Amino acid sequence: MEPFYFDERKLLGLYHPAAGLAKNIGVLICPPILGEYMRTHSCLRQLAIELAALGHHVLRFDYSGTGDSGGNIQAASVSGWLDEVCAASGELQAIAGVEKLAVVGVRFGAALAASAANDCPAITRLVLWDPVDDGSLYLRGVIETYEALIESHEYLAAEDLEDARSVTTGYALADSLLQGIAAFRFSDQGVTGARLSVLLTDKAVFDSGLWQGRTANCRLFEHECNWTTFSESVIFGGALVKELAQQV
Amino acid sequence: MTEDATVVSEQAVLFGDNSLFAIVTESGAVRRSSAVILLNSGLLHRVGPSRLYVLLSRQLARQGFVTARIDASGKGDTPRRHGATAKDSLLQDYDDVCRGLHSRYGLDRFILIGLCSGADDAFAIASVRDNVAGLVLLDGYGATTLRYHFRHYGSRIFRLGSWMTRSRRIVNRLLRIKHRIEEDEADLSMVKIRNFPGIDEARRRFENISRHCERCLCIYTSASHSYYNYQGQLLDRFPTFRLQGGVREIYLPAAKHTYPLAHHRRIAIDSICDWAMDFS
Numbered sequence: 001m002e003p004f005y006f007d008e009r010k011l012l013g014l015y016h017p018a019a020g021l022a023k024n025i026g027v028l029i030c031p032p033i034l035g036e037y038m039r040t041h042s043c044l045r046q047l048a049i050e051l052a053a054l055g056h057h058v059l060r061f062d063y064s065g066t067g068d069s070g071g072n073i074q075a076a077s078v079s080g081w082l083d084e085v086c087a088a089s090g091e092l093q094a095i096a097g098v099e100k101l102a103v104v105g106v107r108f109g110a111a112l113a114a115s116a117a118n119d120c121p122a123i124t125r126l127v128l129w130d131p132v133d134d135g136s137l138y139l140r141g142v143i144e145t146y147e148a149l150i151e152s153h154e155y156l157a158a159e160d161l162e163d164a165r166s167v168t169t170g171y172a173l174a175d176s177l178l179q180g181i182a183a184f185r186f187s188d189q190g191v192t193g194a195r196l197s198v199l200l201t202d203k204a205v206f207d208s209g210l211w212q213g214r215t216a217n218c219r220l221f222e223h224e225c226n227w228t229t230f231s232e233s234v235i236f237g238g239a240l241v242k243e244l245a246q247q248v
Numbered sequence: 249m250t251e252d253a254t255v256v257s258e259q260a261v262l263f264g265d266n267s268l269f270a271i272v273t274e275s276g277a278v279r280r281s282s283a284v285i286l287l288n289s290g291l292l293h294r295v296g297p298s299r300l301y302v303l304l305s306r307q308l309a310r311q312g313f314v315t316a317r318i319d320a321s322g323k324g325d326t327p328r329r330h331g332a333t334a335k336d337s338l339l340q341d342y343d344d345v346c347r348g349l350h351s352r353y354g355l356d357r358f359i360l361i362g363l364c365s366g367a368d369d370a371f372a373i374a375s376v377r378d379n380v381a382g383l384v385l386l387d388g389y390g391a392t393t394l395r396y397h398f399r400h401y402g403s404r405i406f407r408l409g410s411w412m413t414r415s416r417r418i419v420n421r422l423l424r425i426k427h428r429i430e431e432d433e434a435d436l437s438m439v440k441i442r443n444f445p446g447i448d449e450a451r452r453r454f455e456n457i458s459r460h461c462e463r464c465l466c467i468y469t470s471a472s473h474s475y476y477n478y479q480g481q482l483l484d485r486f487p488t489f490r491l492q493g494g495v496r497e498i499y500l501p502a503a504k505h506t507y508p509l510a511h512h513r514r515i516a517i518d519s520i521c522d523w524a525m526d527f528s
Contacts, residue, residue, distance in 0.1 A: 001325065003260030003269065012260060012271075014325065035508075041293050045325060067295050068258070068271050068302065149508060155470045157502045163511040170298060170508045232506055234291045 001048075007087045009080075010070030014045075014060040015095055016052040025125070026057040026098040027248055028089055030109035034142060034171055036227065037066055040106055043237035047104065050245045057096030061088045063112075073171050078112075078180030085116035093122055100124045102248050107227065108132050108181065114189040127197045127247045130227065133210060135184030141228050146170055149230045186214075197247045201225050201240070219247070254310040261316075264344030269325040270294070270318040272349075273305040277312040282357040282381045282527050283349045284308050284315040285342070287366035289386075289506070293324030296363070297506035300513055304361070307521050314353050318345055320369070335372070342373050357381040359527065361520065362388070364471075364505065368442060375453035378460040382493075382527060384520055385466045387505055389444055390476040391485045399477050454489040463493030465523045467516060471505030493526055 002015045029044050031037050048058040062069035063084055065076035089101055102125035105113030110131030117123040132138040146169045150156065156164065167173075197217040200206045206220040223240045226233075237244075256275045263270055271294060286301045288294065294317040295302055305315040321337045322328035329337045349355050359382035360370035367388030374380040392400075445453065457464070468476045476482075479499040482489070489495060498519055503512035 001267075003262070003325070005258065005260065010258065035298075038292055038295065038297065041295075041324070042291070066299075068260070070258070073299070146508075153502075153504065155502045160502050160509070160511060164509045167510055170510055172510045230508075232292075232297060232508075 005070075006091050007084065009064045009084065009087075011064060011084060011088065012062045012068040013088065013091060014048070015092075016048045016058040016060075017096070018055045018057045019053050021055055022057060022096070022098075023055045024098055025100045025102055026059065026092045026096045027051050028085070028092050028101055028103045028113075028123075029058065029060045030085060030103055030105040030113045031060070031062070031067070032107035032109045033063070033066060034169065035230075035232065036107050037062075039231065039233065039235050041067075041234075043235050043241060044104075044106070046237045046241045047244055050241055051248060054245060056102075056248065057092065057098060059088060059092040059095070061091075073177075074174050076174070076177055078177065078184070081112055082116050082119070085112050086120045089116070089120050089122050102127060104129070104244065104248060105131065108135075108138060108184075111135065111138075111184045111186065114186060114191045115184070117191055117195075118189060125195050125197075125248075126191060127199070127244065129199045129244060130201055130205070130225065131186065131198060131211075132184065133186045135180075136182040138184075139178060139182045142169055145228065145230045199244060199247055202227075217247070219243070256306045256309045261348065263318075263348035264340075266321055266327060266329055266340070266344065268318060268321065268341055268344050270316045270345060270348075271302075271305070272352075273309040273315045273317075275309045275312070277310060279314065279353070280312040280527055281355065282313070282359050283353065283355040284313045284359045284361060284524070285345055285349075286315065286317040287360060287362035287369045288318070288320050288323045289363035289366045291323060294319050298508055298510075298513060300363070300507055300516070303513070304517050304520060307517055308524060311521060311524060313359075313524065313527075314349065314355060316345055316349060338369055338373065339376070342377065346379060359384070359524065362386065365442070368444070371453060374461060375456040380457070380460065381462050382524070383457065383461055383464040384523070385464070386516070387469055387471050388466055389450060390466075390468065390472060390482060391444075391447060391450065392475055393481055393484045395484065396475075396477055396481055451486060451488075454486050458489060458491060461491055463491050463523070463526065464495045465498070465520065466496070467498045467500060467519060469500050469503040469505050469507075469512075473501070477501075496523060 004013050006013050048060050051058045063081045064071040065073040101122045103113040103123050104127045106129045110128035150164045192214045196215040198211045200220050201223040211218045221243045254275045254277055256273055258271050258273045261270050261272050301317045305317050308315050319326040320341045361384040362370035363386035367385040371389050374383050479497050482497050507513040
């Protein structure tokens, strides 16, 4: 693995070169955001290692204001992050010498990947793990989770409670970012058909049939991710990682 | 989290034979003579919960510290060390980072910061490495005192008095108290989960640390309620633990263990950075 910073926004990239005979398609990994980013780090690292062993050049990266990348989350925007997905795509093409890219996107990272695919012709394939369909519902879930955390906090003093409520999430996101997230609709992206694969871990979401209407490549792989409750537990991939790698 | 305009720069670095992953942060501020090393919290990678370590690294860098937030072997982006015990692996990681920072910056004194298991690791390292100049333990080691038990059980005893006046309910209530005490004892078992050293071993470690470490900061949150419940408890329990620059204890009973609320993160970061200002 080769770590490096790229772009004037100082984005951290982690490049996993292909082992053995390289395939002619690189894989860019778009992580989720906020708490989900921390929880999936280990899983996405495993996925990158797995894909590299299968002959793919892989790049993981952090959006600005998240993870180890430069900037603060308060200054981040959805349009900025979309631009960064394209910048990371270009970086992977340049390092690996590949023209075509598959993007693995997780949760809101899947939303960014789907949006960026419209602006970035190198992206020919999308593999999405529990993608966000409606940004406003996703954001509501984030906010409700945060509020439940505050309400259940038996030791929180009154002044702390007021302070905690003054921010919409534990990350104190800017209004423009909140609006950008809320405005996302997967159905507006026009990403359907053979270029799209979706892996769902929640049976209820799978049974809703929403994603099957967009692609024939929609699979259920039940795995306890607990996206909608406050959790800091790391998600371990194992079989899930193998399944994602197979989808790529 | 006071921000200033001092620009920080970050580099991704691989230290030592095991390619230990670290992000090294520095700024153009006048460089201090000690570097800061941040140790993983549990299984989380170097970013820390709610980006705590990133924000802390940058603020410390603005104050002139070179900081390295690392992934210990087997965590984050660092591969596991095969054939090494956990303790050996931890010390080898630490030595690799120290050598790397020394060769890059000529620094040979280090401040260790850790949360939860990271605090346990920092405590263990500091007791056997004499280049540790400072120690920040977030929900780190602690041991109960008589005063702790008075505070812990006091309210229950008070409630017992009022229950006694209601003779009809005495038996039931006493049974409930017994149950509560058992629950409290179960709470105390968290100490075992964390693999805290025994009192004698802890005392020995503090003695060792006193010989070379300049100052220590311990911050406790609500997660420590099962073994810590008032500011000053650590020194009450270990009165001979004295450092040249002092041992500071901060108790944040409203804060949660991983600082998910921005307000508490800000308090923790500002407290650490304020404490660190005393280092040359």
